[in-house]
Amino acid sequence: MENPPNIAFIHKVASDLTGKTTVQGRTHSFRCLKEGDEVHFWYLGRGKRRYNKIDQVFIHSDHSSIQCQYFGVCGGCSGQHIPYEEQFKYKTKQLAEQYKDTWEVETELIPAQTSYKYRNRMDFAIFPGKSGLRESGNFRKIVDIESCLIQSEWADKEWKLIRSYISQHPEIPLNRKSEEGFLKYVTIRYSFSTDDSMLIFTIDKALEGCEAEKELEAWTLANSSAKNIIFCYNPRQSEVSAFGSFRLAKGNSSYLETILDTRLQVPFDSFFQPNPKQFESILHEIQKWILEWKADNLIDLFCGGGFFSILFGKYFEKIVGYEVNKASIAAAKEIVGNLYPKIESSFESIDLFQKKFIPQFLESLENKQLDPTKTVLILDPPRNGAGSFMLDWIENSNIKYIAYVSCNPKGQWDEIMNHIGKNYNPIKVLITDPYPQTPHLESLVILERKKTVIDFKF
Numbered sequence: 475m476e477n478p479p480n481i482a483f484i485h486k487v488a489s490d491l492t493g494k495t496t497v498q499g500r501t502h503s504f505r506c507l508k509e510g511d512e513v514h515f516w517y518l519g520r521g522k523r524r525y526n527k528i529d530q531v532f533i534h535s536d537h538s539s540i541q542c543q544y545f546g547v548c549g550g551c552s553g554q555h556i557p558y559e560e561q562f563k564y565k566t567k568q569l570a571e572q573y574k575d576t577w578e579v580e581t582e583l584i585p586a587q588t589s590y591k592y593r594n595r596m597d598f599a600i601f602p603g604k605s606g607l608r609e610s611g612n613f614r615k616i617v618d619i620e621s622c623l624i625q626s627e628w629a630d631k632e633w634k635l636i637r638s639y640i641s642q643h644p645e646i647p648l649n650r651k652s653e654e655g656f657l658k659y660v661t662i663r664y665s666f667s668t669d670d671s672m673l674i675f676t677i678d679k680a681l682e683g684c685e686a687e688k689e690l691e692a693w694t695l696a697n698s699s700a701k702n703i704i705f706c707y708n709p710r711q712s713e714v715s716a717f718g719s720f721r722l723a724k725g726n727s728s729y730l731e732t733i734l735d736t737r738l739q740v741p742f743d744s745f746f747q748p749n750p751k752q753f754e755s756i757l758h759e760i761q762k763w764i765l766e767w768k769a770d771n772l773i774d775l776f777c778g779g780g781f782f783s784i785l786f787g788k789y790f791e792k793i794v795g796y797e798v799n800k801a802s803i804a805a806a807k808e809i810v811g812n813l814y815p816k817i818e819s820s821f822e823s824i825d826l827f828q829k830k831f832i833p834q835f836l837e838s839l840e841n842k843q844l845d846p847t848k849t850v851l852i853l854d855p856p857r858n859g860a861g862s863f864m865l866d867w868i869e870n871s872n873i874k875y876i877a878y879v880s881c882n883p884k885g886q887w888d889e890i891m892n893h894i895g896k897n898y899n900p901i902k903v904l905i906t907d908p909y910p911q912t913p914h915l916e917s918l919v920i921l922e923r924k925k926t927v928i929d930f931k932f
């Protein structure tokens with residue numbers, strides 16, 4: 475850099491674990507810095523836009539808690555510079571205060587039991603000369619990673635082996651520009667509770683079955699200890715891993731997890747809680763409320779493979795689930811149908827974010843003839859939230875009880891403040907941390923209808 479840098483000290487850590495500093499009346503956020511750390515930075519660009527782009531050099535006052543050599547560059551973790559107990563305080567403090575100040579509800583806070591080696595799934599991007607995770611703030615750049623400390627030991631060993639093979643075979647990685655090569659992602663899934671394991675290779679569909687893929691398969695079968703191995707195919711431009719048509723090379727297309735003593739087959743392309751053990755406190759809490767409410771019906775919204783219906787279906791007379799992913803819906807139908815043959819259950823694949831499908835959703839619910847005053851809604855949307863159509867529907871639905879699970883507690887707070895909270899009171903908040911070293915959390919808010927209209931129908 476030609477110009478001398480701005481030099482500043484971090485004075486505060488925010489709930490997203492970024493360090494804040496104020497220079498000439500402007501506050502800037504820096505990843506991976508804590509109170510007392512020094513930052514040297516340069517404004518890039520001109521005029522108003524110059525403040526949007528910053529180049530930086532970190533000087534940590536204390537490195538002792540950083541365990542990973544890629545920390546600061548890799549987009550995966552952003553909290554290793556702060557001891558775990560402090561991370562959890564920073565992540566939860568503001569939310570707990572907001573619930574207390576606005577709704578007079580105390581938040582139960584449950585920190586992580588294990589702060590490394592906890593994730594059951596990693597998706598590594600494969601590029602020529604580099605295989606690993608995305609760079610922080612830059613989806614196009616890959617950090618070449620040999621070892622990731624938040625995945626299981628088995629997955630770490632497996633990744634080292636596969637990465638080493640790929641790096642010796644330049645014909646394998648797909649070059650997104652020249653279109654040479656064929657492999658886009660390696661996904662590793664591992665169950666801590668059953669020791670079941672799965673490798674998923676995501677391949678450019680145009681090159682399905684090429685000679686180099688056959689060689690990769692032969693090498694993997696001979697060298698990998700994964701119990702299930704899958705090759706899946708999607709279009710060259712797609713940057714979605716573990717998704718598309720597939721071929722089994724070994725084992726099954728699903729792997730086995732257990733949670734709350736229940737065995738669950740997880741399809742290779744389905745969502746499953748990334749750290750199931752740490753999620754159990756949320757499940758115990760939901761179960762407690764379900765037992766207290768004694769409602770007849772369960773609506774499982776954004777149901778995935780029927781996770782909550784499988785665990786809690788036995789407490790209801792009718793279960794309905796909605797979700798966009800067709801394979802997940804098929805799995806939910808089969809498992810819930812087999813587990814609870816005497817319970818009326820139905821699962822439908824509907825895109826709940828698209829206006830044109832909302833009439834289909836409403837008609838489907840109306841046909842089920844559920845009494846909303848005897849109904850529990852379990853709502854577990856993706857990180858970007860429940861979406862405006864579902865929020866409008868929930869707010870005016872007259873459903874008596876809601877268990878709202880979220881991996882984005884800040885977004886969840888906004889949705890409760892701006893929509894659901896108009897007609898519902900939060901009566902219990904629980905926040906737990908299945909994602910140590912990252913800014914993420916998982917939260918549960920239990921809500922009850924403020925006032926119900928007895929003869930209301932969906």
Ligand SMILES: C[S@@+](CC[C@H](N)C(=O)[O-])C[C@H]1O[C@@H](n2cnc3c(N)ncnc32)[C@H](O)[C@@H]1O
Nearest residue numbers: 776777778781797798799825826827854855856
């Ligand atoms: C946080 S996951 C929860 C899944 C399930 N409740 C579980 O615990 O396994 C969110 C779910 O929302 C689904 N989803 C994403 N976009 C959707 C959409 N537009 N319409 C309906 N479901 C969607 C995803 O496929 C995913 O299964």
